[in-house]
Amino acid sequence: SVDITDEEVRDKLMDEHGDIRFYKVFEWCLPRFGDTSEKVLWDWQAERMNNYMTHIIAEKEWKPKFYCPSQGLIITGDNVCMFYGAMLARTLCGTPSIEKMWDTRSSLRCIGAIKESMPQNAFKDMCRCMHFADDWDGDDDDT
Secondary structure: OOOOOHHHHHHHHEOOOOOEOHHHHHHHHOOEOOOOOOOEHHHHHHHHHHHHHHHHHHHHOOOOOOOEHHHOEOOOHHHHHHHHHHHHHHHHOOOOOHHHHOOOOOOOOOOHHHHHHOOHHHHHHHHHOOOOOOOOHHHHOOO
8 A cells, every 4th residue: 555645645746736647656656865855766866877977087088978077067866857758758759769869850750859858968978877888897807
């Protein structure tokens, strides 16, 4: 059973019209981290991605295309939330290439909702910071 009070339903899951909204239910279900109950999964993940970004900038001389931690342009929880939305929209559209999602020549090939939600270079930087490419570098020596 779900452990939520009527007051929490009203205050945390409903919009100003009294309708329960899916994204609010999703946020309420996410795990919480740290001292505050307000730090949800994507805030926690944004911190991990920023830590990894600064590591690969320093250690591997990687140059982000959009984010710049030295100038204060970092990945936020909202950016991670948009990234997950873009990934979901991408799968619903047949998983096109990143270039096709932001296609400027054909409005039929691009995915407008993704194109409007975040820049292509931000999406690429966030993909890189998800450890897709080198999360197991240390394990390669043992095989």
